[in-house]
Amino acid sequence: MKLVKAIIKPFKLEEVKEALADIGIEGMTVTEVKGFGRQKGHTEIYRGSEYTVDFLPKVMVEIVVDDADAEKTSDAIVKAAKTGKIGDGKVFIIPVETAIRIRTDESGAEAL
Amino acid sequence: MKIKKTLLALLLSSSAFLLAGTVGAQELPVAEAAEAVADAVSFEDGYAAFMDSPGAAFFTISNLWLLISAALVFIMHLGFATVESGLSQSKNTVNILFKNVFIISMGILTYALWGFNAMYPGFAEGSAGVFAMGSWFDVDASVAMMTAEYADYTWYTDFIFQAMFAATAATIVSGAVAERVKLSSFMIFATLLVMFAYPITGSWQWGGGWLSARGFYDFAGSSLVHGFGGFAALACVIVLGPRAGKYVNGQIRPILGHSMPLATIGVFLLFLGWFGFNGGSVLNADPYLVSLVFVTTALAAAGGAIGSMITSWLFLKKPDLSMSLNGILAGLVGITAGADSIMPFWAIITGLIAGVLVVFSIIFFDKIKIDDPVGAISVHGVCGIFGTLAVALFSDAAGFGIQLIGTLSVGAFAFVFGLVVFGLLKVVMGVRVSPEEEAEGLDIGEHGQEAYPDFGTARTR
Numbered sequence: 001m002k003l004v005k006a007i008i009k010p011f012k013l014e015e016v017k018e019a020l021a022d023i024g025i026e027g028m029t030v031t032e033v034k035g036f037g038r039q040k041g042h043t044e045i046y047r048g049s050e051y052t053v054d055f056l057p058k059v060m061v062e063i064v065v066d067d068a069d070a071e072k073t074s075d076a077i078v079k080a081a082k083t084g085k086i087g088d089g090k091v092f093i094i095p096v097e098t099a100i101r102i103r104t105d106e107s108g109a110e111a112l
Numbered sequence: 113m114k115i116k117k118t119l120l121a122l123l124l125s126s127s128a129f130l131l132a133g134t135v136g137a138q139e140l141p142v143a144e145a146a147e148a149v150a151d152a153v154s155f156e157d158g159y160a161a162f163m164d165s166p167g168a169a170f171f172t173i174s175n176l177w178l179l180i181s182a183a184l185v186f187i188m189h190l191g192f193a194t195v196e197s198g199l200s201q202s203k204n205t206v207n208i209l210f211k212n213v214f215i216i217s218m219g220i221l222t223y224a225l226w227g228f229n230a231m232y233p234g235f236a237e238g239s240a241g242v243f244a245m246g247s248w249f250d251v252d253a254s255v256a257m258m259t260a261e262y263a264d265y266t267w268y269t270d271f272i273f274q275a276m277f278a279a280t281a282a283t284i285v286s287g288a289v290a291e292r293v294k295l296s297s298f299m300i301f302a303t304l305l306v307m308f309a310y311p312i313t314g315s316w317q318w319g320g321g322w323l324s325a326r327g328f329y330d331f332a333g334s335s336l337v338h339g340f341g342g343f344a345a346l347a348c349v350i351v352l353g354p355r356a357g358k359y360v361n362g363q364i365r366p367i368l369g370h371s372m373p374l375a376t377i378g379v380f381l382l383f384l385g386w387f388g389f390n391g392g393s394v395l396n397a398d399p400y401l402v403s404l405v406f407v408t409t410a411l412a413a414a415g416g417a418i419g420s421m422i423t424s425w426l427f428l429k430k431p432d433l434s435m436s437l438n439g440i441l442a443g444l445v446g447i448t449a450g451a452d453s454i455m456p457f458w459a460i461i462t463g464l465i466a467g468v469l470v471v472f473s474i475i476f477f478d479k480i481k482i483d484d485p486v487g488a489i490s491v492h493g494v495c496g497i498f499g500t501l502a503v504a505l506f507s508d509a510a511g512f513g514i515q516l517i518g519t520l521s522v523g524a525f526a527f528v529f530g531l532v533v534f535g536l537l538k539v540v541m542g543v544r545v546s547p548e549e550e551a552e553g554l555d556i557g558e559h560g561q562e563a564y565p566d567f568g569t570a571r572t573r
Contacts, residue, residue: 045430046366047487048475 001096002070006061007089008081013059019080031060039087158255167260174264174396178273181392185276188385189216191378192283198375199486203553204291205563211286219279222307224249228271230311232319241321264396281310284341287486289348292355292550295558297543309529313522328518329510332393334449334499335519342493343523347530354483356550379437386444390451405451412463416443419467438487442470445495450503458506466495
C-alpha cells in the first residue's frame with residue numbers, strides 16, 4: 001500500500017477530486033495547510049505597514065491506495081493540479097504498513 | 113488578593129457617592145416644599161391637562177424621537193464591540209466583548225448614581241461653572257419634570273439619552289488599550305472616567321458651565337464625548353506601552369485584526385447609531401433641524417470614507433479597508449460638533465478632511481510608537497479636535513478662538529486625568545497583563561474562555 005500525499009493550490013481541489021473519482025478512487029482526506037517552497041511569500045499591507053506572508057495557503061490531499069494504483073493516482077493529481085506556474089505544489093508517495101477499517105475490523109487491502 | 117484589591121477600590125468610590133448622596137438629601141426637602149406651594153394641583157391632573165393642551169403633540173413626538181435616538185446610540189455600543197473585536201486578534205475576543213458588556217452596564221448605572229446630576233447641575237449663581245456635585249438621578253414625577261415645562265422631552269428621556277452617551281468615552285479607551293490591558297485595572301479606570309471625569313467636562317458646556325458661557329459650540333460632542341475619550345485613550349496608551357512584538361528593531365510589525373467582516377459590521381452599526389447621536393442632539397423633533405442633521409451626518413461619513421480611501425490608495429499603495437472604516441468614523445466624529453450648523457456642502461468638506469486626516473494621524477501615532485489597535489486616538493481624539501474647529505471654519509456658530517480653547521481644555525483634562533489615574537493604577541496594582549498571558553491571549557488568561565472553541569473537546573472534571 002502507498003500513501004499518496006499531494007499539496008496543491010486550494011482552487012484546484014475540485015478538479016483534483018473529479019480526476020481521482022474518474023480513475024475510481026473512492027475516498028480521500030483533505031486538510032487546509034500553509035507552507036512555502038520556491039514560490040516564497042508575498043507582501044501585504046495592513047494599516048500602512050507592509051509585511052511579508054511566507055506561508056501561503058495550500059490544500060493537502062491524502063489517499064492510500066494499492067501499490068499498483070499509486071502511479072495512476074499521482075499522475076491524475078499532477079495532471080489536474082497543474083497550472084504551469086510556480087506554486088503548483090508537490091506529490092509524495094510513501095509506503096504504508098497496513099490499514100484498518102474501524103467499523104468492520106477489516107485490515108490490509110480489504111480496508112481501502 | 114486581586115479580588116480584594118478590586119473590592120476595596122469599588123468600596124472607596126461608592127463611599128464617595130454616599131457622602132454626596134447625603135448632601136443632596138439635605139437640600140431636597142426645601143426644594144420640594146417650594147414646589148408644593150407653587151404647584152398645588154396633583155401630578156395626574158396637571159399632566160392630563162398638559163396632554164390635552166395644543167403643545168402636547170409636538171412634545172410627544174419630540175420625546176419619542178429622543179427615545180428612539182437613545183436606542184440608536186445604544187446600538188453604537190454593539191458597533192464599538194464588533195469594531196474592536198474585528199481589529200484585534202481572535203485570542204483576545206472574549207476579553208474585548210467582556211469589557212464592552214461591562215462598560216455599557218457600568219456607564220448606565222454610574223450615570224444614574226452620580227453622572228447625570230453632576231453633568232446637568234444648573235451651576236449655582238456666580239459659580240465658576242467648573243465642577244458640580246452629582247447624586248442619584250431620580251425625581252418625583254411632577255408636571256415641571258414630565259411636560260414641556262422641563263423641555264421638549266421628559267426628565268427620564270433626558271437621563272436615558274445622555275446615559276447612552278456617557279459610556280462612549282470609556283469604550284473609546286477600551287479599543288486603544290486592547291490586547292494587553294489588565295482587566296481589573298481597566299474596569300476601575302473606566303468606572304472612574306465615566307462616573308467622575310466625563311460629567312465634569314460635560315458640565316462645562318452642556319451643563320451651562322464656563323465654556324458655554326463663553327460661546328463655545330459643540331452640538332453633539334466632537335470634543336465633549338469623542339475628543340474626551342480620544343485623549344484619555346492617548347494617556348492610557350502612553351502609560352501602558354505598545355503590544356509585544358509591535359515595534360521591533362525600529363520596525364513597525366502589523367498585528368492583524370482577525371475579522372474584517374466584524375469590523376465592517378461594527379462601523380455600519382456606528383454609522384446607523386450616529387443618526388441618533390446627532391439627530392437626537394437636536395433635542396426635539398424639529399423637522400427642519402433633524403433632517404438637516406441627518407443629511408450633514410451622512411454626507412460627512414461618506415466624505416470621510418472617500419477621503420481615507422483616496423489617501424490610503426495614494427500614500428499606502430493599496431486601498432485599505434480598515435482605513436476606509438476609520439474614515440467613515442472620522443467623518444462622523446468630524447461633523448458631530450457642527451451637524452446642525454455646518455451646511456451640506458461644507459459637511460462633505462468636513463468629512464473629506466477628517467478622512468484624510470485620520471490616515472495620516474494613524475500613521476503618525478504608529479511612527480512615534482503609540483500603539484492603538486483600532487485607531488481610536490486618531491478617530492476620536494484628532495478628528496474630535498478637528499470637528500470642533502470645523503464649526504468655526506465652516507459655519508458661523510462660534511469663533512475659532514473659543515473653539516480652540518474649548519477643545520483643548522476638554523482634551524487636556526481627559527489626558528491629565530488619564531495620566532494621573534491610570535498612572536496611579538499602574539503603581540498600585542499594575543495595568544498590564546504578563547508577557548506570557550499577552551502571548552497566550554487574554555481570553556484564556558483573564559477569562560479562562562475562548563471565543564472560537566471549534567476544535568477540541570470540552571470535558572468536565
